[in-house]
Amino acid sequence: MPDEMLRDAPAYNPRPGELADLELLLTGAYAPLTGFLGRADLTALQRRGRLADGTPWPLPVTLEVPESLALGLVLEDPAQRSIVLTDQEGAPIAAIEVDDAWPTREGRFGVGGMVRQIGDGRHGPFQRLRRTPAEVRELLPPGRVLGVVADRPLHRPQLAQIAHAARTLAAHVLILIPVGDAGPGGLSPEVLVRTVFAARDRMPPATLVAVPLVRRGDEIRDALLRARVAAAYGVTHLLSTGEMLSGGGPRVLVPRELAYDNRDGQWRWRDDIPPRNRRLALSNDEIDDLLDRGFPLPEWHTPPAVAKELARARPPRRQRGLVVFLTGLSGSGKSTVARGIADHLRETGDRTVTLLDGDVVRRELSAGLGFSKEDRDLNIRRIGWVAAEVARHRGMAICCPIAPYAEARRTAREMATLAGAGFVLVHVATPLEVCEIRDRKGLYAKARAGLIKGMTGIDDPYETPRDAELTIDTSTLSVDEAVGTVLDYLTETGWVEPK
Ligand code: PPS
Structure with a gap:
């Protein structure tokens, strides 16, 4: 098909894995494949490990596009069945002449068909x-x-x-x-x-x-x-x-x-x-x-x-950024322990220390958020993002939100890891009974009396971490001992230089 015919073709930027496959198709590295697979090949592959024509082939090579884009194609009309595939900047790399399209998941269609290079096809x-x-x-x-x-x-x-x-x-x-x-x-x-x-x-x-x-x-x-x-x-x-x-x-x-x-x-x-x-x-x-x-x-x-x-x-751990993330119930002693760690490392450590304390975060970073699951997740995401940025620049961030949901904690870990930093999850596992007796802010009493709803540990969930590097319990350890336990762990694992 001449390129002028592509002028009106819709453009689409495939996901990175699909772009990688596209390049291998265009260069002939996937020979004898010449395009993304359609349903006939995919079914044969699943059943027999072969393409529909009998050629052995190990893996599906597929392309997914938005539903609206697929529905706009007219597969019977050679002039209306192409999609221009672009790199992340929107520059065209190739065109696919779609000969099969089918719904895959919500809002997405699989498309199969031959691909043809546009220009030098280079990207990445x-x-x-x-x-x-x-x-x-x-x-x-x-x-x-x-x-x-x-x-x-x-x-x-x-x-x-x-x-x-x-x-x-x-x-x-x-x-x-x-x-x-x-x-x-x-x-x-x-x-x-x-x-x-x-x-x-x-x-x-x-x-x-x-x-x-x-x-x-x-x-x-x-x-x-x-x-x-x-x-x-x-x-x-x-x-x-x-x-x-x-x-x-x-x-x-x-x-x-x-x-x-x-x-x-x-x-x-x-x-x-x-x-x-x-x-x-x-x-x-x-x-x-x-x-x-x-x-x-x-x-x-x-x-x-x-x-x-x-x-x-x-680089050695002691030179990398670090996020220490304390999670636990309200009143478990997270903030006190976090402050102790921060004080100690400000005096002796090599990194700058940023303490992302619960109350300060909720005032400065998450003002307006409440305690629904969505709001808590958003709060943790924001904390995780700031912490990862601090750590990207080789600083140390100490965070101490309740962070009741495992998924949100995992996201925080991921952001730190992607920033090339360490992430140490400390579960402050002080039992609920003890937190409730302490009840510094009177919140547990109010929750028990039904005056507030959605209090973590009372009528709102806390998912116990399974991936914590360290677990401490401030009902059996003094504050100094708890701080010491965390510092010892950081020293033993090389994150903090022994002093
Ligand atoms: S979360 O879940 O991680 O977003 O929570 P966080 O930002 O750490 O805020 C917890 C502090 O808010 C007070 N508070 C509540 N906690 C739990 N549940 C409910 N419903 C609630 N409402 C207010 C509480 O004092 C927490 O402070 P800490 O320092 O943890 O005791």
Whole structure:
């Protein structure tokens, strides 16, 4: 269809995962797929793991649009069935010629059909590293190609496995770096790209390509899709990093576990090294723990250039922003403990401290809000947002609202995490009876007398946290002890420097 015919076509900006799929469709990485799947293919896929024409295919590749947009199309008329797909800024990337449309969920329609590139189709970060499968196949020397999907940083054991496999196969190495979403360890694509490049001089000659692969969360199917994409890029042998698979695509090599031999500093098969000379590769948790505490990753395990990138991406906890979030019933002692922590850290700590106290927040930030679920959720959202901003700038925010709902607390945690900060949830679990006896503000008495409604713990819910890092009870601890318990925890876990 000529482009003038697209002038009147509606435009739509797909979600990031759909845009990633779109790019893989346009570049041919999803060959033989040429568009988003329609119902016939989706049904066949669900029933038999194959497309309607019998081609094996691991995963649905789908596009959803608003109902109003889908209903405006006339599928029988080639001039009225296209949608222009744009990037986030609204620039056109491609057009889909819709040949199937169906309701999926409230207000949304699935659409299937061929996609066609508009302009150079480029969008998203890492443009310089993105190459189409055809471009890459062109670059590759003839012969075998060992593919590695580098979804984690490459440390010495992985590098040794790559070198060994490349040597055994006499293969050229092609490293595919998935940049569609954060990796399994939560590493951003940017960090992943930087760490993989930092390992480049420790690899046999290799071609590196960024590919917008997005994981769907089903390990086996995700691995099968990666194998398909790797095959499109010319990979003949794929070094597996996780789940094992067969069928379609390149041959998959399952590497044996390597260990460090401290007699000569070589990495070799674990079982070829006597146990007393053997050092096992560090687990991801061990690596994170070292970084969190500010220890250098050991050179026997990680090339210094890779270690440097990782330390840069994950500075020690004591240098990161932090949100300490105390939750508990009214009168549980949250504010008193929070003030104690704040006082202590203002005197001795390295961060600026912002105390987001309940009363102050309700006056300054949440004036006008009441105590309905909606208002409480909004209150916690606002507190969470401010706290995350404080922590983004490496400060410390201490919050002490009741925060009775788990979901709202989770949102606050998420916002802090996205800001690159720590989040420590402290459940101040003083029993209701004790809070009620204290009744500093007389609210419990009023609630019992039916004078106020919706009092947390009386006739309004409090969802006990299951994800608290710490639980304290001020009916069995003095204020000083409670403050001490929190400070000890923060010191032991590396968030606060010991003084
Ligand atoms: S929430 O649920 O997190 O939004 O609540 P929060 O902002 O922490 O406000 C709690 C304080 O408001 C007073 N108050 C009530 N609490 C609970 N339920 C009802 N219905 C209610 N009405 C007023 C109460 O004094 C709380 O203060 P604290 O410091 O927790 O005792």
